[in-house]
Amino acid sequence: MGLEPEMSFDQQAFRQALGQFPTGVCVVTCSAGSQQLGMTISSFNCLSLEPPLILFSIDRKAVSLPLWEKAAGYAVNVLAENQKDISNRFAKSRSNKWEGAKFAHGQFGAPLLPGVAAVFECIRKAKYTAGDHILFIAEVRSFNSSIDRMPLVFSKGRYAALESTEFVAPLWPLDIHY
Ligand SMILES: Cc1cc2nc3c(=O)[nH]c(=O)nc-3n(C[C@H](O)[C@H](O)[C@H](O)COP(=O)(O)O)c2cc1C
Structure with a gap:
């Protein structure tokens, strides 16, 4: 198969093509009253x-x-490479995602997970309906990162890890910054 655009929107092929773009994996959290939410x-x-x-x-x-639509603040917990079990736990709909989970309370009530690669605490700025998803835009009020931890990667519908040998401490500003 070449790089020609798909002529028809075969859903499976579309998902497969999107899977060629690797991402990190996060657990976004918020609270609704006394209830914790995580996804x-x-x-x-x-x-x-x-x-x-x-x-x-x-x-x-x-x-x-x-409940997400009502929340005023969120925490985006960027998972580390050894946190696949946490990713799977918070991906299970209709389950008790928080049973036995360790967390701290963030400044906007959103739970902060331990051992993550980075965390961003945010307040909601905007929300748009976009097809079958709701797009949330949030302003970061504080963040923290553990640069010694490697992030968990998701690509081609599977978890992956970055080769840590390729990493050296970057000099700032990066010469490849856009
Ligand atoms: C690696 C991975 C990435 C995911 N990314 C998203 C996402 O960006 N948006 C989304 O709505 N669901 C995503 N999901 C699925 C949700 O985690 C899952 O449907 C959600 O936890 C269900 O929440 P509920 O209990 O409110 O139904 C992802 C799942 C996995 C395993």
Whole structure:
């Protein structure tokens, strides 16, 4: 198969093509009253540096969506390469995702998971319906990262890990910055 555009929208082929774009894996969290919410997402991305905005999208079929739409703040927990079990736990709909889970309370009530590669604490800025998903845009108010931890990767519908041997401490600013 070459790189010609697909002429018809075969759903499976579309998903397969999207899987050629690797992402990290995050558990986005928020709280609704005394209830904690958490969801594994790969749709996290940076949107703006000034102001610091991030985005993620949630399937309109997600059971917990009405609660996400009400939340004023979120924490995006970027999973480390040894946290596949956490990713699987927070991807299971209608399960008790928080049973026995360790977490701290973030500044906007959103749970913070231990051992993650990075965390971004955000407040909601905007929300748009976009096809079968809701796009959330949030402003980062604080963040933390453990640069010694490698991030978990998701590609081709599977988890993957980065080759740590390819990594050396970067000199800032990066010469490949766009
Ligand atoms: C690696 C991975 C990435 C995912 N990314 C997303 C995502 O970006 N958006 C989304 O709505 N669901 C995503 N999911 C599925 C949700 O985690 C799952 O449907 C959700 O936890 C269901 O929540 P519910 O209990 O509210 O129904 C992903 C699952 C996995 C395993």
